[in-house]
Amino acid sequence: MATIKLSESKIKTIKDICKSFDNKSGEVINVLHQVQGAFGYLPAEVQEVVAMELNMPVAQVYGIVSFYSFFTMQPKGEHPISICLGTACYVRGAEKVLDEFKRQLNINVGETTKDGKFSLNCLRCVGACGLAPVVMVGDKVYGRLTPDNVKDIIAEYNS
Amino acid sequence: MAKYKMHVLVCGGTGCKASQSAQIVENLKAVLTENGLQDEVQVITTGCFGFCEKGPIVKMMPDNTFYTQVKPEDARTIVEEHIIKGRKVTNLLYTDPENNEHVSDSKHMGFYKKQIRIALRNCGFIDPENIDESISRGGYEALGKCLSEMKPEDVIQEIKLSGLRGRGGGGFPTGLKWEIASKNHADQKYVVCNADEGDPGAFMDRSIMEGDPHSIIEAMAICGYAIGATKGLVYIRAEYPLAIDRLQIAIKQAREYGLLGQDIMGSGFDFDIELRYGAGAFVCGEETALIHSMEGKRGEPTFKPPFPAVSGYLGKPTNVNNVETFANIPVIITKGADWFNKIGTEKSKGTKVFALAGQINNVGLIEVPMGITLREVIYEIGGGIKDGKEFKAVQTGGPSGGCLTKKHLDTPIDYDNLIAAGSMMGSGGMVVMDETSCMVSIAKFYLEFTCEESCGKCTPCRIGNKRLCEMLTKISKGNGTMEDLYELRNLAAVIKDTALCGLGQTSPNPVLSTLDNFWDEYVEHVVDKKCRAGVCKSLMSYEIDQTKCVGCTACARNCPVGAIKGEKKMPHTIDPAVCIKCGACIERCKFGAISIK
Numbered sequence: 001m002a003t004i005k006l007s008e009s010k011i012k013t014i015k016d017i018c019k020s021f022d023n024k025s026g027e028v029i030n031v032l033h034q035v036q037g038a039f040g041y042l043p044a045e046v047q048e049v050v051a052m053e054l055n056m057p058v059a060q061v062y063g064i065v066s067f068y069s070f071f072t073m074q075p076k077g078e079h080p081i082s083i084c085l086g087t088a089c090y091v092r093g094a095e096k097v098l099d100e101f102k103r104q105l106n107i108n109v110g111e112t113t114k115d116g117k118f119s120l121n122c123l124r125c126v127g128a129c130g131l132a133p134v135v136m137v138g139d140k141v142y143g144r145l146t147p148d149n150v151k152d153i154i155a156e157y158n159s
Numbered sequence: 160m161a162k163y164k165m166h167v168l169v170c171g172g173t174g175c176k177a178s179q180s181a182q183i184v185e186n187l188k189a190v191l192t193e194n195g196l197q198d199e200v201q202v203i204t205t206g207c208f209g210f211c212e213k214g215p216i217v218k219m220m221p222d223n224t225f226y227t228q229v230k231p232e233d234a235r236t237i238v239e240e241h242i243i244k245g246r247k248v249t250n251l252l253y254t255d256p257e258n259n260e261h262v263s264d265s266k267h268m269g270f271y272k273k274q275i276r277i278a279l280r281n282c283g284f285i286d287p288e289n290i291d292e293s294i295s296r297g298g299y300e301a302l303g304k305c306l307s308e309m310k311p312e313d314v315i316q317e318i319k320l321s322g323l324r325g326r327g328g329g330g331f332p333t334g335l336k337w338e339i340a341s342k343n344h345a346d347q348k349y350v351v352c353n354a355d356e357g358d359p360g361a362f363m364d365r366s367i368m369e370g371d372p373h374s375i376i377e378a379m380a381i382c383g384y385a386i387g388a389t390k391g392l393v394y395i396r397a398e399y400p401l402a403i404d405r406l407q408i409a410i411k412q413a414r415e416y417g418l419l420g421q422d423i424m425g426s427g428f429d430f431d432i433e434l435r436y437g438a439g440a441f442v443c444g445e446e447t448a449l450i451h452s453m454e455g456k457r458g459e460p461t462f463k464p465p466f467p468a469v470s471g472y473l474g475k476p477t478n479v480n481n482v483e484t485f486a487n488i489p490v491i492i493t494k495g496a497d498w499f500n501k502i503g504t505e506k507s508k509g510t511k512v513f514a515l516a517g518q519i520n521n522v523g524l525i526e527v528p529m530g531i532t533l534r535e536v537i538y539e540i541g542g543g544i545k546d547g548k549e550f551k552a553v554q555t556g557g558p559s560g561g562c563l564t565k566k567h568l569d570t571p572i573d574y575d576n577l578i579a580a581g582s583m584m585g586s587g588g589m590v591v592m593d594e595t596s597c598m599v600s601i602a603k604f605y606l607e608f609t610c611e612e613s614c615g616k617c618t619p620c621r622i623g624n625k626r627l628c629e630m631l632t633k634i635s636k637g638n639g640t641m642e643d644l645y646e647l648r649n650l651a652a653v654i655k656d657t658a659l660c661g662l663g664q665t666s667p668n669p670v671l672s673t674l675d676n677f678w679d680e681y682v683e684h685v686v687d688k689k690c691r692a693g694v695c696k697s698l699m700s701y702e703i704d705q706t707k708c709v710g711c712t713a714c715a716r717n718c719p720v721g722a723i724k725g726e727k728k729m730p731h732t733i734d735p736a737v738c739i740k741c742g743a744c745i746e747r748c749k750f751g752a753i754s755i756k
Binding site: 025026027028029030032033063064067068069070071085086087088090091092096099100103123124125126127128129130131132134141142143147 | 360458611
């Protein structure tokens with residue numbers, strides 16, 4: 001196995017989380033949820049520690065991380081931007097809003113800006129269809145958007 | 160609730176919360192305290208009222224005044240005018256679009272008139288974080304009745320008689336499902352609540368869990384009693400943090416009251432509930448995939464039989480029901496199967512919750528009796544199409560469903576009629592589209608979703624859907640041929656017949672139903688290379704009418720790529736080679752000089 005480059009304190013955090021689930025391999029999804037909550041993402045080294053602690057193959061952990069869209073191996077930006085592409089938002093023009101974000105930030109979906117400030121993602125329905133189209137920046141929800149609003153939203157976080 | 164003279168109910172659903180409803184609560188409380196009314200008037204944050212279009216919503220009790228689109232700064236007016244002076248704040252009342260009159264009681268609004276609220280009975284009436292409020296509205300009465308007066312087989316019989324069918328999409332009779340699970344003997348059985356609402360554009364289950372979590376807990380315990388299970392699991396999406404919070408609070412409170420845990424109500428029946436988190440995989444709505452995910456594996460479905468009722472979670476008999484199905488159970492027990500089965504149509508009993516969204520005036524969450532027509536839903540409850548445009552289609556059943564059109568407007572909505580019309584009930588998403596929606600693009604949108612969400616286990620779904628999606632992309636780019644259209648139908652049929660699970664078997668539905676209902680539009684894309692809705696970018700070009708353009712430069716200034724050229728006060732032109740067809744110019748032009756060709 002590759003040498004693990006994580007700091008001692010990070011390894012301890014992972015070990016503690018695994019322990020709180022009695023190191024059961026059946027709890028791997030719950031473990032990964034908490035680990036991602038702690039670090040923001042699940043790089044390969046983190047998965048290796050989880051696999052070791054839960055006594056299961058790394059491939060299996062990776063299989064789970066790559067299967068579920070909630071888990072990510074890429075660090076998110078300081079302000080993660082999520083565009084709702086649920087049907088309700090789609091028919092009310094979410095794609096145009098997404099295009100405008102891509103253009104203004106000069107990144108594609110799944111990428112993070114060079115300064116690490118913003119990352120762009122799509123999600124399916126936040127359940128605020130009354131406000132469609134909807135965009136979330138961090139935990140804040142912006143509703144009834146048009147491409148015109150994009151500039152102002154980005155400016156809000158750039159100041 | 161007795162000691163307060165008045166209650167102010169503020170919607171704390173996701174939509175209203177996003178429009179600062181929490182701030183409204185803060186402000187209301189502050190102004191009440193300022194006026195020394197904090198012990199007279201109680202402010203309660205409730206679950207979703209359903210009328211999301213007009214949110215945030217504030218309801219005054221006991222006089223039932225229904226305020227819409229309330230802003231945080233309106234809190235003072237509400238307290239000073241309504242509560243202190245007893246005068247209604249007319250500018251916050253709902254205005255009936257028909258006659259421009261103010262309506263203060265929600266019962267008289269078109270949006271609510273035709274609704275019957277069973278699954279949503281408590282949403283918007285109680286504080287979901289307070290078990291006493293749930294109990295005051297009959298919560299846990301049904302569980303008490305089951306444990307003290309009914310044998311497990313009586314409970315199953317009652318559910319069977321009610322005619323309740325699974326609300327998650329398939330429509331399998333719930334009573335029968337319970338009976339099968341009850342007949343399989345094992346040392347441990349499980350009750351699972353499927354709260355992995357992955358259908359884009361649907362938020363029914365979320366609203367029930369956020370607005371009335373105790374009804375789910377109660378129903379799961381009843382199910383446990385009926386089938387002989389002592390453990391319940393809720394499989395819930397991690398993307399629903401508020402619903403998770405409220406369920407956790409509710410479970411804790413139920414344990415404290417002895418309504419979960421050992422020896423419930425002194426009956427000797429033990430039952431407890433744990434939460435399991437989903438991690439974003441649409442296929443996990445399929446019960447075998449869901450069970451694998453709960454076991455900590457990739458959420459891949461397996462072939463049925465064996466059904467979960469025989470071998471489910473950890474190989475034990477498991478009964479999986481959807482949130483809305485569970486929400487119906489307590490009412491059926493307290494009011495009786497005979498009351499329930501009078502509502503609805505012959506083969507579909509009760510009500511259905513729909514998330515009404517898209518190009519419609521009243522977006523929101525509705526609960527209507529089975530057998531209501533689309534026309535009633537769209538024009539009476541939904542208030543018609545936005546901006547007076549023409550109705551084109553309504554999509555039901557999400558990525559597994561299909562599009563219904565004008566000719567289906569008077570078809571009574573129930574499980575069987577929707578399937579006959581080439582769609583399905585699904586979990587209850589209902590997205591309304593007007594003439595600006597391109598049906599080829601809609602089919603492509605759903606196929607892209609399926610391709611992303613296909614677990615990859617079986618070939619028809621993994622590769623077949625990818626090919627369908629490629630063909631649709633080709634058509635929307637203007638490179639399609641008539642042959643592609645026939646091939647599209649052919650391949651769709653093969654996938655339907657051969658895919659392993661419900662996801663794959665239904666994934667071609669959006670393609671098939673749009674082909675059936677909008678054949679002309681497909682042909683237009685292929686033969687005339689035209690997209691009548693103006694959505695498919697490759698098939699259109701923007702042009703400036705030289706006689707209408709006054710040279711105001713608004714378009715040129717707003718063009719993100721500098722494709723528009725022209726002197727001030729002289730007609731402008733668009734360079735088609737540079738134009739990215741974003742439509743920014745057309746929105747800016749005040750003279751209607753720009754058109755899509």
